[in-house]
Amino acid sequence: MNRSMKLTMVFTLIMSLLLVFVIPVSADEGINEKLGVPIVVYGGNLTDEQKVETEKLLEISDPEMVDSYTVTGEDLAKYIGGNAKSRMFSSAKITMEENGTGLNVSIITPENITEVTSEMYMNALLTAGVENATVIVASPVKVTGHSALTGIYKAYDAEGVELDKERMELANEELNVATDLVKDSGLTSEQVSELITQIKQAIAEQKPASLEDIERIVQEQLDKLEITLSEADRQLLIDLFEKMRNLNIDFNQVKNQLNDIASKVKGQLEDILADEGFWDNVGNFFKQLFDAIGNFFSNLFK
Template sequence: MLKRFSSIILSAAVILGLGMNSVVKAAGSDDQGIDEKYGEPIVVLGETLSASQKAEVEKLLGVDDSSQVQEITVTGEDLVHYIQGEDRNSHMYSSAKITRNDSGNGINVKIVTPENITQVTADMYKNALLTAGVENADIEVASPIKVSGHSALVGIYKAYDSSSSSNDKLDSDRTKVASQELNVATDLAKNDNLSNDQVTQLLSEIKQEIANQHPATKADIEQIVDDKLKSLNIQLSDSDRQLLINLFDEMRKLNINFGSVKSELSDLSSKLSDKLKNVASDKGFWQSVADFFGKIFSAIGSFFSSLAG
């Protein structure tokens, strides 16, 4: 009788344990369902992708069920619509997934395939999107082949403009100047021997100063740009310096309120400043190692030279 009673207790404990485990799993599940305010995440796919590449990108962006996302295609026509002077016959490979939220955590950008996005960094995307007016979104970027990454930005713009809510749509003047910003950023990195991080820090800190000083004229913008170039010890060609001044003067004319994203700009700038200091420290360390061994080899060379003499 006791043996039978023990078996019943054991069986009940197992059943209760399984039931509680299911409850815990349900309570801790990451599947939050579809956000009823913003709808499904939007996945923007470059029109040049083949069927197999499209499937690869969907997998990279974590799309297991296409019914759980809204998919749209970004085309060459979209490229010329959002970025002046571009070629509508351009190949569009870089793609993005946009998940909007009310987290208050601002914009978070992750490049899922950093080896294939060759010119634009996650921080460059973030900086341009702050200019465009994007708020509170998790954005993932991917490409199956090596590309510059510019078409992903166009796709993000199209995702917002495709929203059924007029409140989600971006100001076209701001998206144009944000695209111009991205072009200037990649040009500076390419032409002036600057790292992507240096360029992004420069742009972020200029925006912070615009928020602080509220420049009223192009001359004010020019002074801010020159002061930042000096404080960050960055040398630009005359033509690229003028590109920078013209870019931020366009932002001034649009009266973009960078004060509303000042904390994000500050965090971005601080992160990059720390990163650049670490890089400089590492370079200094390895240079000292190289100098040390250089002196040893020089001494050895001198020693054998004296023997030969």
């Protein structure tokens, strides 16, 4: 990374910090009367104290200004055929957006969502047929994150938006395959998300007509990304995408979203993270900046 790029990045970070200090952010934005208020789905096993904490995490200042639901193990069984006795903790806030806005997913507590990444959620939700929404996921305790997906399905159902049950079950299977690949294959979550996204993009472009086409596309993307999987893991992907082919899911409709996911997981972060000395200096700079701000206010009030 050259010096001018580094200086540009530092300037951007400084400006972002200054915006946080000087520009007030209102939590009481106007309600979109056409699309309705945000929908919040709480994990059914949260304690009262944890629910209050989750409200803060999801930036819910007025519970009367959202539609609230609770997701339970029974919902897991209903929507994706899961275990009705499962304990549910991860929660989500869904804000419906205008057509063409696209899908955006963020995890507020990544330290507590141990298996599922925002890109995995996005990929799975697109498979399920969810579009044009802003989704925020949070949990006050460490969880895998799978129950948030069921909560989002329940939110859509409760609001009268029908999602196809087979697609919902397939999306859950996709999430399971993604997290299993991370655990079993030694790949990072970013590599797995990129692989799944690239396969979907290839399916959208090539429109496979047979199992053999799916096998070819999966292998082509593995080769392209220089990823080696065991035969068992490779078969997991083939089986997953063969089911998608049989359901005739048209990924052309969400091609821009797939491009967004691909760009996020590829990113430009590798060189930046490798330059540890640079980021140590940036860290020291911000420490000194915060110290200076603290001293300024301390002296001001004295």
